[in-house]
Amino acid sequence: MSIQPRGNVHLRCTYCGYREPYIRPLVKCPECGETIIEVEYDWQALKESNWQEMIRSRPFGLWRYRELLPLHDHNNIVTMGEGGTPLLHARRLGMMLGLKNLYIKDERQGPTGSFKDRQASVAVSVLKELGIEEMVVASTGNVAIAYSAYCARAGIKLWAFVTSLVPGDKMREMALYGTEVIKVTGTYDETKAVAARFAKSRDIYVDRGIKSIAAVESMTTLAYEIAEQLADEYGLANRGCDTPWCTPDWYVQGVSGGMGPIGVSKGFKELMNMGMVSKMPALACVQSAGCAPMVHAFEAGQSVATPVTVPQTLIATLATGDPGRAYQLLWDCIQDHGGYFQAATDEEAFAATRVLARMEGLSVEPATAVTFAGLFKMVRKGVFKPDDIVVVNCSGHTFPVEKQVLGEEWERRVDASKAGGQISLPEEGLLSALDHIDTAVRKIVVIEDTPDAARLIARILQARGGYQVHTATDGRAGIVMVRELKPDLVITDLMMPEVDGFQVIETIKADEELAGIPVIVLTAKELTPRERDRLSGQIATLLQKGSAMDEELLQSIVDSLD
Ligand SMILES: *Cc1c(COP(=O)(O)O)cnc(C)c1O
Numbered sequence: 201m202s203i204q205p206r207g208n209v210h211l212r213c214t215y216c217g218y219r220e221p222y223i224r225p226l227v228k229c230p231e232c233g234e235t236i237i238e239v240e241y242d243w244q245a246l247k248e249s250n251w252q253e254m255i256r257s258r259p260f261g262l263w264r265y266r267e268l269l270p271l272h273d274h275n276n277i278v279t280m281g282e283g284g285t286p287l288l289h290a291r292r293l294g295m296m297l298g299l300k301n302l303y304i305k306d307e308r309q310g311p312t313g314s315f316k317d318r319q320a321s322v323a324v325s326v327l328k329e330l331g332i333e334e335m336v337v338a339s340t341g342n343v344a345i346a347y348s349a350y351c352a353r354a355g356i357k358l359w360a361f362v363t364s365l366v367p368g369d370k371m372r373e374m375a376l377y378g379t380e381v382i383k384v385t386g387t388y389d390e391t392k393a394v395a396a397r398f399a400k401s402r403d404i405y406v407d408r409g410i411k412s413i414a415a416v417e418s419m420t421t422l423a424y425e426i427a428e429q430l431a432d433e434y435g436l437a438n439r440g441c442d443t444p445w446c447t448p449d450w451y452v453q454g455v456s457g458g459m460g461p462i463g464v465s466k467g468f469k470e471l472m473n474m475g476m477v478s479k480m481p482a483l484a485c486v487q488s489a490g491c492a493p494m495v496h497a498f499e500a501g502q503s504v505a506t507p508v509t510v511p512q513t514l515i516a517t518l519a520t521g522d523p524g525r526a527y528q529l530l531w532d533c534i535q536d537h538g539g540y541f542q543a544a545t546d547e548e549a550f551a552a553t554r555v556l557a558r559m560e561g562l563s564v565e566p567a568t569a570v571t572f573a574g575l576f577k578m579v580r581k582g583v584f585k586p587d588d589i590v591v592v593n594c595s596g597h598t599f600p601v602e603k604q605v606l607g608e609e610w611e612r613r614v615d616a617s618k619a620g621g622q623i624s625l626p627e628e629g630l631l632s633a634l635d636h637i638d639t640a641v642r643k644i645v646v647i648e649d650t651p652d653a654a655r656l657i658a659r660i661l662q663a664r665g666g667y668q669v670h671t672a673t674d675g676r677a678g679i680v681m682v683r684e685l686k687p688d689l690v691i692t693d694l695m696m697p698e699v700d701g702f703q704v705i706e707t708i709k710a711d712e713e714l715a716g717i718p719v720i721v722l723t724a725k726e727l728t729p730r731e732r733d734r735l736s737g738q739i740a741t742l743l744q745k746g747s748a749m750d751e752e753l754l755q756s757i758v759d760s761l762d
């Protein structure tokens with residue numbers, strides 16, 4: 201089949217720089233054998249043709265940026281409306297974390313519920329153009345689901361090799377699209393090897409994941425969308441945005457093979473080449489603690505990762521034990537433009553699932569929850585500056601795997617016939633904990649200089665108990681209010697201008713009449729040993745804002761009022 205080469209598009213080896221015109225994808229570099237090959241577009245020509253104007257009338261979605269995607273003939277596009285996902289300002293979560301410019305790129309809203317829909321759309325379109333009718337993919341779950349849907353649309357037969365860790369519900373979903381699903385008992389790296397052998401024995405095309413140019417190219421569209429959305433959000437006049445589009449200070453993602461952050465950073469590089477943005481984002485990659493080869497290498501200051509042979513995590517999506525060259529590319533990128541690698545445990549991820557659902561209304565899959573758990577940890581370490589624009593990839597929607605998170609007993613069954621009109625619901629742990637304190641109205645003074653934070657705390661308290669909540673917006677007013685009301689409990693922020701939380705606590709404790717009132721401290725920052733010393737013996741509880749904050753807060757209120 202004949203393919204017309206397009207404009208001035210080239211393939212370039214990421215190792216030795218070998219270049220050739222792009223006609224069909226290269227499996228490896230003919231000069232050095234490197235398997236990660238990049239596409240180079242004619243950025244100068246696009247700039248001169250006023251690309252920004254040209255795309256304006258197209259729908260907001262992945263193919264809006266088609267001049268920067270590796271397809272020759274746009275009649276071959278296989279699409280289901282992927283990409284074009286919202287960039288949500290996470291005000292409540294951001295406020296609790298002390299990040300006022302925290303944004304969530306809601307990739308759950310793709311046709312099959314994860315950002316792998318981008319990869320599937322570009323990869324399957326390219327395969328259709330190449331005339332491929334049958335293919336093999338190895339997957340930790342989401343790639344196989346997305347490819348299943350897009351292959352069905354393109355009439356391509358798909359064989360999906362998945363690890364036995366992949367939840368049954370995900371496998372059923374693949375089979376529904378007509379995919380042949382083969383469950384391999386072994387790690388993801390072993391599964392990839394089995395799939396490759398099968399493909400070779402039958403002479404079927406095998407998807408090469410991060411080594412296929414379509415996969416990395418599809419992820420560049422995340423960068424284009426974020427840059428365009430941030431420009432809309434901040435307007436041209438605002439700081440950091442003297443170019444048509446904007447780069448965030450940070451891009452944060454849960455990482456397995458690293459295709460997302462590699463593609464995103466390539467996307468921003470291209471926008472820089474075209475004069476659309478003026479800088480690169482720092483990359484924050486979060487891995488599951490039971491399979492974190494990149495984090496270990498980063499912490500050891502190494503540019504090559506030692507593979508994890510037996511991943512110890514329930515989170516199948518993030519179980520790439522051997523990231524190979526991808527880590528090296530990310531390492532190089534982080535040396536040049538900044539970044540961080542962070543691990544979070546499965547338990548931390550499951551706790552973050554609740555925080556995200558309750559604070560932002562987003563139900564996410566465990567791989568995405570790991571990202572947020574890592575974000576919370578990086579906030580405590582001071583990785584971000586308070587004004588930084590931080591964009592988090594909310595990479596996938598919950599499947600019925602939330603069973604793992606909520607336990608088996610999350611469903612409430614009520615037998616109306618037996619209850620005789622009086623239906624009693626089983627109690628949640630939290631509510632029964634609150635029953636232990638008597639129901640008399642309790643007076644609480646909240647001292648918090650961020651109005652949103654104060655409102656949120658008041659709302660949490662009022663929603664759950666018979667609390668009378670009074671808020672003061674600075675330390676001085678707080679002290680006056682405590683003297684006047686003699687509350688049962690004081691909740692105070694630490695970092696406030698003029699009279700700070702430390703002074704508030706010292707004043708209360710020095711006053712005989714007030715010294716007995718318990719104090720709970722809420723803080724977004726990690727305290728120094730000296731600051732901890734200053735508080736020790738003076739307060740009932742120290743709570744970090746953010747993770748699982750509302751439950752912890754309620755529990756400590758219950759405890760301190762006992
Ligand atoms: C694939 C996937 C990841 C990891 O992406 P990489 O960039 O390939 O490491 C994270 N979250 C979800 C939901 C995924 O499907």
Ligand SMILES: [Zn+2]
Pocket residue numbers: 213214215216217218229230231232233234
């Ligand atoms: Zn090469």
